[in-house]
Amino acid sequence: MPRVKNIAFLASTTPEAQSARERLVARYGQAPVESAAIIVALGGDGFMLETLHGTMHVDAPVYGMNRGTVGFLMNTYRETGLTGRLAEAEEARINPLRMVATRQSGEIVEALAINEVSLLRAGPQASRLSISVDGRVRMEELVCDGALVCTPAGSTAYNYSAHGPILPIGSEVLALTAMAxxxxxxxxxxLLPKVAKVRFDVLDPGKRPMMAEADGQSVRDVVSVEVASEPSVCHRLLFDPGHGLEERLLREQFT
Incomplete structure (x- = not known):
């Protein structure tokens, strides 16, 4: 396959990631993000999410190399042979979730989440939620520390630590998971169909306040949160052959 050119290197603020970026730019050059054929993200999973959000307007896939901690969405870091790896990489396509959160003040905040949208208690007492799916109340009261809706790509993140299921890529489902x-x-x-629209209503927001988060973007004092898949947005991630998201999700379940 032809060797890939026009690479844009982006890095997290850590010294390790910045140093790696300097060496890679010296070796392969640096293209402007807007005209890049491929964007290479250097950091951890948090920086990968940041990169995907920040480059939605660019028609270029993102290939991550781990210069962070967990690195589930990243490939192994190696400076040599990068253009060949990029040419042979496998592509995974991910639709994010759209969050529409309404605050006690009436303000409405929208955000996209590649991993999950979560609701968390913001006070000392457990929260009380009502859960509706496609306009029908499915649970009149859930007393908990929080709840989340996640995509398959995000099912090994916060969802998994909350004992939620790992979802295969391409399974066309979302996971709704409670915390405590x-x-x-x-x-x-x-487990819900990918096209489902989930609504959380906070039953006692004055006494038991809650906050909502979409990939780290926080909204405090929410009274309701709507979550649905956003098919109009498609994130493209690249992985080394045999190490794509599907393989990683399977491997995660047997380790």
Missing amino acids: AFRPRRWRGA
Whole structure:
């Protein structure tokens, strides 16, 4: 396959990532992000999410190399042979979630989330939520520390640590997972079709305040949060052959 040119290198603020960027730019050059054929992100998973959000307007896939900690969305870091790796890389396409959060003041905040949209208690007492799916109330009251809706790509992140299921890429489902559910006892959530529209209503926002987060973007004092897949936005990630998201999700379940 032809060797890839016009690479834009982006790096997190850590010294390790910045140093790697300097060496890679010296070796392969640096293209402007707007005209790049491929964007290479150097950092951890948090920086990968930041890069995907920040380059949505660019028609170029993103290839990550791990210069951070977890690196689930990243490839192994190696300086040599990069153009060949990029030419042979496998592409995964991901639709994010759209969050529409309404605050007690009436302000409406929208955000996109590649991993998950989560609601978390913002006070000392457990939260009380009502959950609706496609306009129908499915749970009148959930007493918990929080709840989240995640994509398959995000199912090994916060969702997994909250004992939610790992979702195969391409499964066309979303996971709704509770955090520390008190009532119903030990309720951990549900699997929903990708086209489902989920709504959380905070039942006692004055006494039991909640905040919402979409990939780290926080909204405090919410009274309701709507979550749905956003098919009009498609993120493109590149992985080394045999190490794509599908393989990583499978491997995660047997380790």
